Each structure stands twice: as C-alpha cells, then as structure tokens.
Amino acid sequence: MTRNLKGFADRMLLVGCGNMAGAMLDRWLVAGLDTAGVAIVDPVAAPREGIARFASLAEWRAAGGTADWIMLGMKPQQLGEVAGDLADIVTGGTHLLSILAGVSLADLAARFPGAKAQVRILPNLAARIGAGVSAVASSGDADMATVAALLDPLGTVVALADDSTMDLVTAFTGSGPAFVFRLIESYAAAGERLGLPAEDALKLATATFGGAAALLADSGEKPGALIAQVASKGGTTQAGLDVLDSDGQLAALLTNVLRAARDRGRELADIARGEG
Template sequence: MTKTLRNFSGRILLVGCGNMAGAMLDRWLAAGLDPAAVAIVDPFATPREGIAQYAALGEWIAAGGSADWIMLGMKPQQLGDVADELGPQVGNDVHLLSILAGVSLTDLAARFPEARAQVRILPNLAARIGAGVSAVASLGRADDKAVTSLLKPLGHVTALADDSTMDLVTAFTGSGPAFVFRLIEAYASAGERLGLSSDDALALAIATFGGSTALLADSGEKPGTLVTQVASKGGTTQAGLDVLDEGGQLVALMTNVLRAARDRGRELADIARGEG
C-alpha cells in the first residue's frame, strides 16, 4: 500500500498534540497530508504552518469546526472532560481514533457511542521518521483501508483482532523505544567507565545497536542464530554472554520492565474510567 497521503480525504482533528501525536502529524504532513484539512486543539502544541490551532475544544466548536477523523492524544485522565464536550460532535460519520494508554475500545464506545467506529491505535515515537510500529484494533464500521492508509506512512502496521492485549503492546512497542534508548545509554556508559571517551562510547553504541538490528531485520534469521555467528567457544563474546545469560537475569529483568509498564497501563485505564 502506498505511503503517500496526498489523496487522503477527510478533515482531521487532533485533541492533544504532544510528543506522540505531534510525531504522527509531522510524518503525515511529510507524506503529503494537506495542512488545511487538519485542526489541533492544544494550547501548548508547536504551531505548524497552515494548520488551525485552538486552545480549547470550545473554541473549535464555536468556530464551526467539524471533522471526519478525530484523534484523542491528550492525557488519559482527561477523557471524561473531553468526552462531555466533544461527544455531541462525534456523529455516525466520524472515525474516533485514540492513542490514549489504557483506554479500551469498550471505554471509547461508552464515551462516544454515536461514532462510526472507535479505533484504538498504539504507535511509537519512531513514527516520526516512518520507522514506527502501530498496533490497531477497532469497533464499529471502521474503514479498514482508510485507517491503514493513514497509518502506513508511520511504519509497520499490525492489525489486532481486538484490544485485549493492547496494554502489553503499549509496554512492548509503545514504551519500547525508551527502553532501547536506555539500553544504548547504559551500553555507552559502560564503555566510558572502561576507558572510552563519552563521545566515542555513544557513537559506537548507536552504530552497534543500529547495525545489529538492521542486520537482524535483513537476514530473516532468529536472534540466537546470529549470536552463534558472532560468538566462538572460549572467546571474548562468549565471556560477555556468560555474564548476560547468568541465571536468566536478562530475561527476568526485561519481563519485570514490561510487566511494570503493562500494569501502569491498566491503572491508567481505571483512572480514565473514574475508578482510580
């Protein structure tokens, strides 16, 4: 499917345009989306040429605003207030999109029952350069082709049968870039502690991680297969692997990291429903 949005039809409203929603928007604009078809409700968003921006929903509504696609990108805790004000504007011709952590399709359907479809999207920050991962699930009469065409410029798209695993996906791919950045930072810091300059350590760490993931993606091999191609018995690589693999500590650590992020997503869902 083409990644251009030059022929994408419909007006888009972004309610909240922080780091993630802003990254998506910037990629859409780079892919040819008409700025005149976009409006933003966010008093703190970076202004973008040709895009109408409002400090509050009331201003957008008073200006006669209407949209075919409405994407929620504010804090999940604000869902109740936003739904009260926005609900009457979401008719049966509107796709209601959400990137809100922890807010389920059932929650969205309860808040916006008249929408043509409720679509839950879990993107990640690499969408900014078209190398992101977006998981998507929907309720209602979603135009799947149009939804996919909107997400394709952001990178890889995975359609889920439902959103029952979305809290885990939020942790796994949505939060994942931050975990990877932290691993790279730690790798560089270790190199610096052992004698590299800070600049050299970071540059080498970025190149090592980037080259390794590119090789893995290109090879079609399992990670373990490539590990055996780098490591030799009794060699330097194996000495390091022995530390990483001791007692299954690395897998245990990453499991705990993902569990904490997943569980926080569930807590945010409770807060959004007024139960937290």
C-alpha cells in the first residue's frame, strides 16, 4: 500500500532529475505529492505538469526559489559546483537529501554545514513502480518520520546505523537491477542459442526470474530450501546446478562484480572531494 503524501506541505527542490531522481519524483506524484511545492533544477529533465523547471540554480534563485527539502540527484562529480551555488541557502531549517554515489554524510556535512540534517539515500530503479529498495542513513537533526513517509512509496526501506557500508549497498542494490537485467538477458540468450525463438526466450526468462523472486519473498524460506523443492538427486535441475556451483565460480564472479562497482563508488567520492 502506498502511503499518501497529500499531507506533505513543505517545499522541495530537486537538483538534477535524471533516471533515478525522476523515478522517485514520479512515484511521489503517484502518492499525492503536491506539484505546486516542487521545483526542478535540470536543463534536460523531462517536463512534468505543474512542476516548475529551471536550467540553473541561479535561475531558480532569481525566481525567488526557496526549499525546506533539497535533494541532490545530479552526478557526483558536479558536487563541488553545486555546493558553491547552494551552500549559502542550505540553512538550519533545510533537510539535505542525497542520492549521490560515493558521497558520504561527512562529505555532505563539510559542503553544507548549515543544513539541519544530511540524509543519504540509496534507492534503485524499481522505485519507479513502488518495488524498489532504499537504504538510508542520516546525520544531524533529521526528521526521520518525514523521510520514512517519502521513502515508503518507493518500496522496501532499510535504515542503516551509519553510512559506512553505503558504497557496498550502492553496488548491491543500487546497481543490482542492472546486474539482474544482464542475467535475464544472458539467460534468454542461452535459451536462444539452444533453439528457442528470441521472443519466447526473453518472455520465459523474465517470467522465470520474476516468479522465482516473488516466491522467495512470499515464502519466507531461504533460497536453499526452495532449491531443494525444485531439484531432485540425479535430475535435470541438479545437472544444471552442478555447472553453476562448479569450483565456486558463480560466487567468485558475483563477488568481483560487486567489488568493481563498490570500488568505482569510492573513486567517484574522491572525485567529488576533488581528490581524484
């Protein structure tokens, strides 16, 4: 059930509104967020009815823009530029939300010392349909009840004690949908190579992955228990599992995938701090 945001009366500014920030905003609008209280600073963002869009922070400020909540959704490499234009209006009443990969709460506090609170959010693209995962950590005097109200329409929310693991979470859940899409794509391609029509292979692969994930979430069981319900000794499923499990190659591959994504997040953090 999507929490209703019709009672959210504060002013919100989105600095950057690309795929991820746009998915969050669109879901908030579905949940009843009042467009009159929202502004976007992004010269190339898709227009949204009722929401003022500005090409730059200077243009927004010239129009008398004010905000109680500011969400940073641009590229992490742009943090220095944005902070220079924005820091003086991030005051003691302002909540600063950030979905910037690699940019820590400490980085945000250093750039925006006047903020009431810094809130680091790591969502993923499935937020677009309310089936996302959002990890959240905060510093300062954050209004976490309102933060929770904003994140609830996006899907599952995981509150972290601090943001020390956020680079890994960025790789694990933020980048995760792309990895799953690649697995589905590759699974379908394998079916096609073995004789399935391409369209059938993709449809079957998508339904198989989606159904298995839904069953796992609904059952409350561990993956191994469900594997045992599908596989029988000496059967077809076990023959395939033997290939997947050979020499721990699958686990090693996925570990390397996550490590590469995590480490890139750290590199982006260095760039955002001007160290890269």
